[in-house]
Amino acid sequence: MSTPSNKKKLHLGAFIFGVGHHVAAWRYPHTDTLGLLTLDFYRKFAQTAERGKFDMVFIEDIPTLPERLETAIRYTVPVRAEPLTLLSALASVTRKIGLVGTVSTTYSEPFHVARKFASLDHLSGGRAGWNAVTTSMEIAAQNFGRDHHLEHSVRYERAKEFVDVVTGLWDSWEESAVIADKTTGIFADPSKVHAIQHEGAHFSVHGPLNVNRTPQGRPVIVQAGSSEAGQDFAAQTAEAVFTAWQTKEEAKAFYNSLKSKLPTYGRTSDDLKILPGILPIIGRTEEEAREKEAEFQELVHPAVGLSMVSNMLRVDLSSYPLDGPLPDLPDSTDINGGKSRYQLILDMARRENLTIRQLIARVTGARGHRTIAGTAATIADQLEDWFTDGACDGFNIMPPYLPGGLEEFVDLVIPELQRRGLFRTEYSGSTLREHLGLAKPANRFNKLAIH
C-alpha cells in the first residue's frame, strides 16, 4: 500500500485567462478588474501559484479579438497580454514555477518562436514551456494578410513541420559547444554548432539558432488539441496536453486513446502528461459554493452566453427560442477548427437533452471545461477520483475570478491534496521538466548526449 510520501503525485497548472475563467469574472465584486494588464495583478497570481507549489502557470492565447466583436467588447474582457511578454515579466518575480505560454503555429515564424522560448528558458533558469497550437479562428487570418483560414488538416501538417523546425533550432547548439575560455580566447566550438538546413513544404530555415542550448535542453512542449489530428500531433511531439472533459468516462477514453498512440513514436506513457481543465468554485459549505456559482451566473449578460455558444457551435443561435432544443447540427467531421470543443458541447447537449438556455448556463462558466462547485474536501475528492481512476495525470486549475480564486484554491484545496499525499509539499527540482518528471531530451545532432 502506498503511503502519502511515495504516492504518485498530481501535476497542476495555474491557468491565467483575463481576470478569471468565468465569463462574468470581471463583474464579480472580489475581482481585481482594474488590475488587468498590470504587472502587480500577474505577479500576485504567479507568486500565489508558486506558494501553492504548482508545476506551472499557463497562459492561453489567440492573436485576434473574438468573433461577434461588438458583444465581446461590450460585455466581456477581450484584451489580453501577449504570452511571452507576460511570462518573461513573471520569470523575474518567481523562482521555481514553470512558465508555459501559447504561441500559434499558424501565424508565426519558427525562428522567432524558437528564440523566444529559448531566451525565456535561459532567463528563467529552465522553466519555459511552449503550448504549440493551431489557430482555429477565421478572423485571426485577417490580421496576418490572409483572407481565408488554412484548412484543419493543413494546419496540423504545418504545425508538425513547425515543431520539427523549432526543436531542430533548439538542438543546433550542442550542450558542450560553449567553452568561454578567457585564456585561450575560444568562445565556442564551431563543430558543435549546426545549421539545420530545413527545406520543407511550409518552411525553409537555415539556422543555427542565435541562442545556445538552454538549461532544459529544450523548453517543454505542450499541446491542446483533442481531435484525431490533434492527438496524433500530441503523441508525436507533446510532453503535456491540456484538454477539456465533462465526464470521467470521456476523460478516461481520451487518456487511454492518446497514451496508446505513444509507442508508435517510440515513447512511453510517462513521456506525456494529460491535464484536463477544472473550474473550481470553492465554498466553506456545499451550499455556499452553490450560491457562489449562482452569483456568477447571474452576472452573465444573456447576449454573452448566446454569443459564446454560437461561437463554439459555429451557428448563429439568436433566431432560435432560448427554451427550445438546439437546431440539428452536424458531427464535427465537417468543422474546420475547434473540432473537439464543438463535439464536446454537442454531446453534452444531446446527452442531457439541454435547452439552449440550459446549455448557455453550462458552458459560459468554464467554456466547456468541467466546473466543480463544493467544499475543498468535495473538490479534492473529485480530483482524486479522476486521477486514481486513470482519467488524467493532473489538472489545469481555472479559477473563476482572479487573483482571489487562485488564493482560495491554494489556501484550501492544496493543503487537502497534500494531506492525502496527492500533491508535493515542496519543489524537489528547479526546472519545469523536473516538476513534470520529464527526461531531458536527446539532441538530434548528438544522440548520445542524453542527460
Place this chain on the structure above:
Amino acid sequence: MSTPSNKKKLHLGAFIFGVGHHVAAWRYPHTDTLGLLTLDFYRKFAQTAERGKFDMVFIEDIPTLPERLETAIRYTVPVRAEPLTLLSALASVTRKIGLVGTVSTTYSEPFHVARKFASLDHLSGGRAGWNAVTTSMEIAAQNFGRDHHLEHSVRYERAKEFVDVVTGLWDSWEESAVIADKTTGIFADPSKVHAIQHEGAHFSVHGPLNVNRTPQGRPVIVQAGSSEAGQDFAAQTAEAVFTAWQTKEEAKAFYNSLKSKLPTYGRTSDDLKILPGILPIIGRTEEEAREKEAEFQELVHPAVGLSMVSNMLRVDLSSYPLDGPLPDLPDSTDINGGKSRYQLILDMARRENLTIRQLIARVTGARGHRTIAGTAATIADQLEDWFTDGACDGFNIMPPYLPGGLEEFVDLVIPELQRRGLFRTEYSGSTLREHLGLAKPANRFNKLAIH
C-alpha cells in the same frame, strides 16, 4: 545665463550588447562572461542604469548568427537574448527606466509586434520603446524562408508601411474605450474600438488590436538607420534616433540634416531626439584609461578584427596585406544594407589614411561608434562639447565590458555630468515619453484626444 538646474539636459541610453561592446569584452578579466543569458546579469545592468537615472536601457538585435560564422562562433559572443523576452523580464525588476528593444520590420508581422510592445507598455507602466529597424544581413533571409534579401529601398517601403500598421493598431482602442463598470456590466464601448482595415503593398491587417490603449498612448518609436532612406523614415516616424559618428562635424551635419526634414512631416525639432553611440573607457588617470584601452585591444584575436571589418565593408580582406591600405571600394550607393556604417568606416580610413591593421584597431572596439578613453572629467568634457555644440540630444552609452563598465560610468561620469547641470539627478516622470520629453501622441481615430 543658465544655471545647473534649468539647463537643457542630456538624454542617455544604456546599450546592452552581449557581455560588453568591445569585441573582446568576454575575455576581459572583470567581465561576467558566464552570466550571459542569465537574469542576474541583465538585472544588475538595468538596476545600475536606473540608479544612474538613464532614460532607457536599449537592446539591439539581429535575427541570425553573424556572417563568417565559424570565426564568430569561435572567437566572439554570437548568442543573444531575444529583446522582448529580456525587456519584459527587466520590467519586473525596475521601476522608472525606459525599455527599448529592436525588432526588425523585415521578417516580422506587424500584428505581433504591435501586441508585444503594447503588452510591455502595460506591464511596465509606460516604459516601452521599439527600435524599428530594417535587417541588412543577407543570411538573416535564410532563417525566414527567403533565398534573397529584400533590396534596400524595398525594405524601407516595407518598414514605413509596417510602422503605419503598428501605430494604427496602437490607436485602435481609444483611451476612453474601456469603462469596466461592474454594475451595468459594460466593459467597453464598441464605438471607440476601431478595425484599421489596412490593405497595402506589403501587409493586409484588419484589427483592432487585442490590447487596449497603453499608458504611453503609443510606445516610443526609435530608429537607427542613417542613410538618406533611413533619415526620411526617421523624420516621418521616429521619436529617437540612434546613430554612430566619429567626429563632431559629421555628427552635426547629420543632426542638422535630420532635424531639417522634420517640418516636412509637420513635426518640430523637439519631437525627435538624436543619440550617437559612445564607447567610454574610463580611468582614474588619462594614462590608466589608455592602458585599459590597450589591454582590450590585446585581447582581440586577429581573425576577429579582419572578419569584422570585412563584414562592414562587404569585402573579404583576408588576401590583402594587413599593413597596406584598403583596396579600392565603391561609395555606399551600391551597397544594399548597412549603408551608413559602410560609408562611415570608409570615410574614416580615407580621411586618416589608415592601413587595414590600423582600421581594425579603430573599429573592433566600438563597431564604428566613437571610443573615448579618459578620466570621468575628460569624457564629460567631450559629451558636453558635442551636446552644447548642437551635435546631439544625448548619447547611447556602450560600456566596453559588462556589467562593470556601466557601473564605472554611473559611479564616475554621471556625477560629473550632474555637477555640470547636464543630467537629471532624479526622474521627474515615470514613463519613457516623460524622460525623453516627448508628447503623448494623438490617436488617429480621435484627433482631438491629445493629452
